[in-house]
Amino acid sequence: MSLALREVSLVYGSGETAVRALDGVSLAFHPGELTLLVGPSGSGKSSLLMVAGCLLRPSAGEVEVLGERVQRWEQEALARLRRRAFGFVFQHYHLFPALSAWENVAMALWLKGLRGEKLYREALALLEQVGLGDRARHRPDELSGGQKQRVAVARALAGNAPILLADEPTAALDGATGHGIAELLARLAHQGRVVLVVTHDPRMLDVADRILRLEDGRLKESG
Amino acid sequence: MLRPAPGIVLLAWRNLASERLRFAATLTGVAFAVVLMGAQLGLLLAFARAASTLIDHADADLWVTQAGTRSVDIAAALDLGRRHLALAVPGVVAADPYMVQFAFWRRPDGGTESVIITGFDPASGRGGPWNLIAGELGQLLHPDSVIVDRLFLDKLGVDGLGAVAEINNRRARIVGITSGIRTFTQSPYVFTTHAQAQNYTLFSPEQTTYLLIKLAPEAEREAVRQALAARLAPARVWTREEFARQSQRYWLLTTGAGSALLLATLLGMVVGVVIVGQTLFAITVDRLKEYATWRALGASRGELMRVILTQALIAAGGGYLLGALAVLALAWIQREATAAIAVSPAMMGLLFLLTLAMCFAGALIALGRLIRLDVCEVFR
Numbered sequence: 103m104s105l106a107l108r109e110v111s112l113v114y115g116s117g118e119t120a121v122r123a124l125d126g127v128s129l130a131f132h133p134g135e136l137t138l139l140v141g142p143s144g145s146g147k148s149s150l151l152m153v154a155g156c157l158l159r160p161s162a163g164e165v166e167v168l169g170e171r172v173q174r175w176e177q178e179a180l181a182r183l184r185r186r187a188f189g190f191v192f193q194h195y196h197l198f199p200a201l202s203a204w205e206n207v208a209m210a211l212w213l214k215g216l217r218g219e220k221l222y223r224e225a226l227a228l229l230e231q232v233g234l235g236d237r238a239r240h241r242p243d244e245l246s247g248g249q250k251q252r253v254a255v256a257r258a259l260a261g262n263a264p265i266l267l268a269d270e271p272t273a274a275l276d277g278a279t280g281h282g283i284a285e286l287l288a289r290l291a292h293q294g295r296v297v298l299v300v301t302h303d304p305r306m307l308d309v310a311d312r313i314l315r316l317e318d319g320r321l322k323e324s325g
Numbered sequence: 326m327l328r329p330a331p332g333i334v335l336l337a338w339r340n341l342a343s344e345r346l347r348f349a350a351t352l353t354g355v356a357f358a359v360v361l362m363g364a365q366l367g368l369l370l371a372f373a374r375a376a377s378t379l380i381d382h383a384d385a386d387l388w389v390t391q392a393g394t395r396s397v398d399i400a401a402a403l404d405l406g407r408r409h410l411a412l413a414v415p416g417v418v419a420a421d422p423y424m425v426q427f428a429f430w431r432r433p434d435g436g437t438e439s440v441i442i443t444g445f446d447p448a449s450g451r452g453g454p455w456n457l458i459a460g461e462l463g464q465l466l467h468p469d470s471v472i473v474d475r476l477f478l479d480k481l482g483v484d485g486l487g488a489v490a491e492i493n494n495r496r497a498r499i500v501g502i503t504s505g506i507r508t509f510t511q512s513p514y515v516f517t518t519h520a521q522a523q524n525y526t527l528f529s530p531e532q533t534t535y536l537l538i539k540l541a542p543e544a545e546r547e548a549v550r551q552a553l554a555a556r557l558a559p560a561r562v563w564t565r566e567e568f569a570r571q572s573q574r575y576w577l578l579t580t581g582a583g584s585a586l587l588l589a590t591l592l593g594m595v596v597g598v599v600i601v602g603q604t605l606f607a608i609t610v611d612r613l614k615e616y617a618t619w620r621a622l623g624a625s626r627g628e629l630m631r632v633i634l635t636q637a638l639i640a641a642g643g644g645y646l647l648g649a650l651a652v653l654a655l656a657w658i659q660r661e662a663t664a665a666i667a668v669s670p671a672m673m674g675l676l677f678l679l680t681l682a683m684c685f686a687g688a689l690i691a692l693g694r695l696i697r698l699d700v701c702e703v704f705r
Binding site for chain 2: 148151152155157158177179181183184185186188189190192196197198199201202205207209210211212213214221225227228257258260269
């Protein structure tokens with residue numbers, strides 16, 4: 103199993119102002135599946151994504167990544183884990199504006215330890231994989247929203263990350279472009295990755311293998 | 326072709342270079358701070374050199390001074406009879422009298438200036454002028470003859486060789502001109518023979534202010550110094566380096582001149598810290614989401630901090646290059662001035678270290694923001 107949460111709770115703050123964002127969530131994710139996480143705003147979707155992506159430590163419960171229980175690991179150890187296990191895609195891309203598409207991807211590969219010619223070839227291959235081989239030298243401000251998101255996906259795939267987490271990856275994209283990104287994520291899942299997508303976008307429903315619904319920090323249903 | 330050189334340096338460079346106006350302003354600011362610091366350090370170095378220039382050029386191994394002497398320019402009378410005692414110490418091959426004393430120079434137009442009479446033994450030439458560009462040293466053997474530096478001709482109200490003025494109401498004729506002999510006090514050195522200097526300063530023939538000791542090549546300097554000190558007490562015997570340092574300390578520290586220059590250097594540094602700090606902080610805040618993304622992808626805090634420090638290093642390197650060129654140009658322009666800006670490899674090295682420290686200090690605010698970076702900011 104690549105990623106699993108067991109009885110995970112997350113509480114922000116303390117005392118009377120404490121907010122329980124997740125409440126005893128248990129989930130397992132399997133390679134080859136694209137899982138959608140849906141629910142109303144404030145239901146805890148992003149919190150679950152942050153805990154599953156080892157960006158936040160849970161207040162209680164277990165997080166298992168690639169066979170290791172990591173809920174008590176120190177921040178720098180979690181960073182090293184994210185480096186080898188995770189890729190992230192965000193609604194607003196967060197590409198370095200001063201770097202070209204190729205350099206944005208290459209920086210992620212550099213983090214994973216690649217250097218020199220191998221890094222160069224791998225970055226280009228990732229961009230070709232998302233259909234942007236001919237836009238490698240363009241900077242983010244020279245790309246459309248869909249192209250930027252494809253660069254972000256290519257960056258998330260750096261180092262062949264086995265787990266891909268995406269937060270509203272199609273929310274800022276028009277119809278056809280959003281559909282293209284949804285299909286791309288599904289294809290990447292079916293290549294053997296865990297893909298977890300937080301979304302409100304109905305276009306994602308067509309490509310999902312599993313849909314989870316979160317309300318008030320609790321898992322309500324799955325399908 | 327694409328350049329396969331991603332990493333900290335690429336990210337740092339692109340972050341700076343993409344904000345051209347901001348980057349240009351930063352480089353200008355750093356360069357300005359470097360010029361400020363460099364000019365002050367250059368003045369300090371020039372003043373330090375001027376404060377000990379007589380000692381540095383006198384070719385003496387040891388200096389015998391009256392007890393309590395704190396600077397080569399301010400000397401008390403020393404009994405010339407001690408010269409024979411000094412010569413009797415094994416290892417001493419010469420003990421030349423040397424006179425340094427303030428006096429009044431009456432300009433041909435009637436004005437008065439303060440000068441420092443510097444009387445040396447023409448037989449040995451030890452303690453005499455250097456960088457002679459006009460006239461001859463031998464001309465000093467004629468009565469009332471003096472040598473002055475061309476930097477001070479205007480100040481002394483004379484126009485060159487043959488000009489006549491008065492020192493303490495006695496005639497003085499210029500028979501030689503040197504180039505680049507500066508003084509800390511801005512009172513020009515006026516070189517003459519020791520005997521003539523005694524006349525100008527109203528010292529008796531049995532008085533001088535220093536004995537310049539030259540040692541035999543095989544003599545052990547410290548042993549001779551101790552022997553001289555024992556024999557000439559209460560006079561003090563200094564090594565050349567000790568006396569040079571003492572003279573520099575006296576003028577630079579006790580007069581406050583050095584402190585003022587160092588304070589100005591510090592102010593230049595503060596200017597640079599503020600400019601660099603403002604730029605790096607602004608660039609960092611603009612990129613927080615990207616840094617948080619990079620952190621999410623597994624970058625360590627150390628790697629994020631290295632980006633900021635590399636930006637500081639780039640700003641320091643670029644600003645230093647521009648500023649150092651300006652400092653060298655300033656030193657060249659000032660080469661004819663009585664208050665020069667001196668440069669040396671060590672001073673330029675120190676200036677670079679100060680620039681680095683300034684830029685890294687400027688980076689601290691940005692580093693502080695990055696250390697507090699919440700990786701979850703990418704979701705907001």
